Every structure is written in C-alpha cells, then in structure tokens.
Amino acid sequence: MTRATPAKLEIRNATPxxxxxxxxxxxKTYRNVDNYSVGMIRGHINNYPSGVFVALYEGEVVGYxxxxxxxxxxxxxxxxxxxxxxxxxxxxxDPTGDWLYGYEMVVASKQRGLRIGKRLYDARRVxxxxxxxxxxxxxxxxxxYRRLMAKVDGPADYIERVVEGEIRDPxxxxxxxxxFRPIGVLPDYLPEDKPxxxxxxxxxxxxPYVDPNEPPTHRVPRDIESVRLATVQFQARAVKxxxxxTRNVEYFVDVAANxxxxxxxFPELFTLSLLxxxxxxxxxxxxxxxxxxxxxPLVEKLSNLALSYxxxxxxxxxxxxxxxxxxxxxxxxxxxxxxxxxxxKIHPTPxxxxxxxxxxxxxxxxxxxxxxxxxxxxCYDSEFPELARRLVDEGARIIFVPFCTDSRQGYMRVRxxxxxxxxxxxxxVVMSGNVGNLPGVExxxxxxxxxxxxxxxxxxxxxxxxxxxxxxxxxxxxxxxxNLADLTWARAxxxxxxxxxxRFDLYRIDWTxxxxxxxxxxxxxxxxxxxxxxx
Numbered sequence: 304m305t306r307a308t309p310a311k312l313e314i315r316n317a318t319p320x321x322x323x324x325x326x327x328x329x330x331k332t333y334r335n336v337d338n339y340s341v342g343m344i345r346g347h348i349n350n351y352p353s354g355v356f357v358a359l360y361e362g363e364v365v366g367y368x369x370x371x372x373x374x375x376x377x378x379x380x381x382x383x384x385x386x387x388x389x390x391x392x393x394x395x396x397d398p399t400g401d402w403l404y405g406y407e408m409v410v411a412s413k414q415r416g417l418r419i420g421k422r423l424y425d426a427r428r429v430x431x432x433x434x435x436x437x438x439x440x441x442x443x444x445x446x447x448y449r450r451l452m453a454k455v456d457g458p459a460d461y462i463e464r465v466v467e468g469e470i471r472d473p474x475x476x477x478x479x480x481x482x483f484r485p486i487g488v489l490p491d492y493l494p495e496d497k498p499x500x501x502x503x504x505x506x507x508x509x510x511p512y513v514d515p516n517e518p519p520t521h522r523v524p525r526d527i528e529s530v531r532l533a534t535v536q537f538q539a540r541a542v543k544x545x546x547x548x549t550r551n552v553e554y555f556v557d558v559a560a561n562x563x564x565x566x567x568x569f570p571e572l573f574t575l576s577l578l579x580x581x582x583x584x585x586x587x588x589x590x591x592x593x594x595x596x597x598x599x600p601l602v603e604k605l606s607n608l609a610l611s612y613x614x615x616x617x618x619x620x621x622x623x624x625x626x627x628x629x630x631x632x633x634x635x636x637x638x639x640x641x642x643x644x645x646x647x648k649i650h651p652t653p654x655x656x657x658x659x660x661x662x663x664x665x666x667x668x669x670x671x672x673x674x675x676x677x678x679x680x681x682c683y684d685s686e687f688p689e690l691a692r693r694l695v696d697e698g699a700r701i702i703f704v705p706f707c708t709d710s711r712q713g714y715m716r717v718r719x720x721x722x723x724x725x726x727x728x729x730x731x732v733v734m735s736g737n738v739g740n741l742p743g744v745e746x747x748x749x750x751x752x753x754x755x756x757x758x759x760x761x762x763x764x765x766x767x768x769x770x771x772x773x774x775x776x777x778x779x780x781x782x783x784x785x786n787l788a789d790l791t792w793a794r795a796x797x798x799x800x801x802x803x804x805x806r807f808d809l810y811r812i813d814w815t816x817x818x819x820x821x822x823x824x825x826x827x828x829x830x831x832x833x834x835x836x837x838x
Contacts (some may be wrong), residue, residue: 311361314366315357322348324363325357329409332409342669345676349676349698351396354430365410366411371396372403389805394695398795399519402436402440421481424481427439443504444503445465445502446472447471449498449499459488483506488504489504531564531783531784532566532782533555533781534568534733534756535555542577556609559612559780566677566703569705570752572620572632574594578590598623605637615672617636617703620632620633620634632661634705646679646681647665647666648661651663678694678699689812693812702724702725703733707736710751721734725758729759731790753776755772756783757770761799
C-alpha cells in the first residue's frame, strides 16, 4: 500500500492569518530598515487578494510577494515606490488595470536553494495569463550600483552592462533569467536603498498570449456582494440593573438577527445607562471606576449575543480604564465567530478630555470579518479624513460611526463629515446615535440623532447618497442592504474615481510617526543584498 506524505512546500494566495509569518519574514530580511506594519500587509491582501502570494515550507512563511493591477499609463511612466503602492498599502490597485505591478518580493535566505523566487514569479505569470493582462512590471533594485559607480556612466549604463553580461548584478540577473527585461531607469525610486543609489531598473515581462496593440477590454463585472446593515437609534433610559440594560440591547440584536442582518451597530456611550441605578451623583472619576467594573461582563454579553444570534455587533463605545492605565473611549466589536476586537477613539472631544480625562487611542486599523474588512470611527474621529483614508487603504469598505451628540449642530457636524467620508473614499458609512436623556448622568442630559446608512454619490447608489435613515429622535432600528461590489465598480469605472485619481506625486499621508508600541512604516523593499529582491 502506498502512503502519501504531506507536501513540504506550498505556494498559495496569502490570507490575513499569514500576516504574523509575513512580518516575521520581512523582519529577518530587512534588518537595517523599518518594517511593514500589520495594517500595510492587511492592505496588500484586502486590496487585491489575487495578487498576493506566500510560500510556506513545512508550515513556515519563507516567501512573500505582493502585486496589484495598474493602468499602463501609470505603470510604464516614471514613478517611485511610495506613489505606485499608495504609501505601501497596495491601495493604487485598479480592477481594470492591464498590467500586474509587483511591489514586493522577499524570500528567506536559508530557503533560497528551493527556487522559491521563481515559483512566486510563476504564480504571477499564471495570474496574468488567466486574466489576459499585458504583462508584469516592477522596479528592480540594482544593489551593486554604488560599489561600481566609478566604472559606469550612470544607472542606465550600469543596467545596459548587466544585460550585456559585462557586470554581474544578483537582482537583475535573476530577473533576466526569469524572462524580464529592463525598459529604463526609475530615478529616486527608493531613496533609502543606498546600495542602488536610490534608483531602480524598470523591468517588464510581456504576456505572449496578448496582442500588445489590442486596446484593453478589462471591465469590472456588476456582481452582487450583498451585506445587510442594521443601525440602532438607542433610547437612553434609566435601568434598575445590568440585566435590564442588556435585555434592552438584546431586544435590538434579536430583531436585527430576525431580519438576517450581517451587522448591527449601537451608539457611542450607550452604556452610560449603567450609571442610572447608582442612586447618587458620581464624579467623573467615580463614574469611570464604575463603568470599568462593567467592562468585562459587557464584552462577554455582547460576544455571547453575537454568537447566539449569528450577527456581528459593533458595541457602540464604552468609557473605561484600559490595561495601560489610561481612560479611553472604546468600541468593542464582537463578531459572530466569537472573536472580540477593540477600537479606541483617537480624538476625544474637548469636553471628554476635560471632564472625563479621556485620552486618545494609539491606532486605527481594519477589523477582518466574514463580510470583509471594516473600520470603526467613534463620533469625532469621523471629522478627521485621514483616519477614514487609512482604513480604506487597509481595505475597509464599510465604516461604522457610533456617535453621541446633544444638539442638531453637533449632529450635523458628524453627519456631513460621515457623508464626505463615504464620497471621498467610495465606501459605505453607518451612523448610530442615542436619543432621550438620563437625568443625573453626565453627558446624557439631552440627545439628538438621526441614524443612517450612507453611500457614495454615483449611479449604482441611492440618488441622495442615503441608503436608509431613521426618523429623528425616536428609538428605532434602521436596516438596508448594500452591495459591496458596487464599490469596486465605482472605484474603477464610476463618474468620479476619488481613490484612483489621488495625486501621489503631490501629497500623501505620512504615518511614519508611529504611536506607542506600533511598528513604523517601511521605507521600501528589496534591501537584502543576496537577491532576488525587488518587485
């Protein structure tokens, strides 16, 4: 009887579960430069999962490559690494692009004898041929250039001599052996790549099965990727104990689940009802102490509800002491797979900072769900456009905005900004607010809300950019179906294409000033001298 043994080497598309292994690999390889962040690798995978591959040897990530589709006019024109990758997130992906642009290729040095680099390039070729793209393009390091600068007449002469075999370059030589050819120099492609003088060779491989003179016909299919969203406009009311509060919450979870919603979102500070049965006025410090005591049972209850009702719950927000000893306003996101995620409010309002001593959080990142990556911006955070752009760069297509506003003016600030975020990022934004009042509880004297589900403003969406909205200032549940595939179409073929049309040559968001405990953004890729390196 024959017996099969498990495969030792596997090449496949990367998943979010591979991120720790990918980061471990890049840390070992890029020892003298800043590493990728978790969010950037998430962006690679979420923005174009078909173009991201890993090589696993006996279960360990030993190779990684990332690519996106790019229009020929952009891919073959002069560019640098940061602009072509959207600050390293892979967010320049164009679903109608006719070239596959490789912006990362890294292989563990101890496995180089297994031809992993070649296998990864072959995986890209298969993708290009299957999609009938024109070919593959990237910027390749020229790591021997600085050492040989005195012997050549600039980077173009260096590359020409490598092609002629007069100079040996481990990176370009490897890529030429794999069928790639240089078409020029990319000056200042990666300034931090000192061995290459900051330059790169502009390399391409042309798909032999596609006529380069034929006009591209790539279109985004109008697919259906339906997600049902539910937003709770929650009545602030006095309760006699924790159980009564959670019964009020469970009611809405139950209704949302009965309507087969994928997500249900509650408002910012909706848990302040837990202070209503204290029987006495509390100072802000005392209130935070009491609310911190409810944090664990609250999260356990929301997580159990998400599991039992099979719905993803965005648990508004809860002010609490966190593990680092700071007071923060935290949204607990409990998914129906049992996982729990926390998103801190980044920008406390002046009142929150003064009266409650709330501190801003350290990072904003997408949360992976069974319906794709999502983001959470708590109230005031929606008024800072760079936060939403960060989430969308990481792949978010839905952003939830739990809010708490006391007046129409305050509400309209959040509403107008949320609508702007939906338009400029071509994503859906879901708002959830409180109504009513809680006498004797700080911050809950009066409330104004009109919860809603907002869309971009283009033909596939609602005429006024509103998929659904609640009546003002009444407790209710508002539900709408949205089609995530419409976002993909709009970003590629819409009347306006806000993400595609960004001018990376003029401006970009700099996330290099990392918050506490966060890795810095990388300053490039392909710095390992042993090759292959580069795209």
